[in-house]
Amino acid sequence: MHELSITKSMLDLVLDQAQKNGAEKVQGITLVIGEMSGVVDDCVRFYFDFLSKGTIAEGAHISVKIMPAQARCRECGKQFKLNGLDWLCPSCGTTQINIVEGKELYLESIEVP
């Protein structure tokens, strides 16, 4: 349920960036959300509809790019996609891994007239 705070922050950032660019309306928003960020995109959309009412971003279409969770093995250097509870390097079987992708949570772009 931290999506409420996250959506508020996202809306603030969108409005701030729109203003800096002299936009009078925001038609679209593209977010990048990592699979491991713990953020559910449907919740963000749900809260956004409420929070954006009466702002220049009201009605904006939200596109979400989901970044898959990726890890790199510290032993053999192999980079691989993390699937469910499988936390072993598929190449050498070790648990010595760094999460290298999938924690992202950023505003990629906004679409303005």
Add this chain to the structure above:
Amino acid sequence: MKIKILKDILSANDQRAKENRELLNRNGILAINFTASPGAGKTSLILETINRLKADIKIGVVEGDVSSSLDAEMVVKKGVPVVQINTGGTCHLDATMVASAFNNLPLEEIELLLIENVGNLICPAAFALGEDLNVLISSVPEGDDKPHKYPVMFSKAHLVVLNKIDLLPHVLFDLPAFTEAVKGLNNGVEIFEVSCKTGQGIERWTSWLSNRLNKRPSTS
């Protein structure tokens, strides 16, 4: 027209956390953000830390809970300044809440600030508070599979405390598997095995903390 932004959604919180950190540094305070699932022993570890270090180190506490002031009341009894933050449903503390707690703490009289986050192993990972150290408390009855169920929290921790080790003989908990999973996700992280109930291992934790405090940059 598409405008590239490429900015972290939580950049406003990160900025506020940076300001908190600067304020804490100016006052020579080491701040710890304790995260854990509900019931793992955050308050117990804070109380034990106060018991052992209170005579030598000036401690302050920020208690974060969805509701109630039960934890803060226990800290007050120890004679330590404490602020209770009730998040009113929000599942984590954020940098703004912690900044407002600073207004009610005698910062100039504090050397060690213990911040108890809301019991939750997901949401607090995203919200920096301005802390120096993230300490994750896990406990034996929760099971040894927690590192892989909450990998982001475990990979971010500067230190992991495994509490309730007095229960090891009574529950199914594979300690070597837990240790391997934690160290696999978080290279080189130290694990402190403790029991807040029996006091086992607490000395090692508080000695580590005292040493860490002595390494703070001098503010004078």
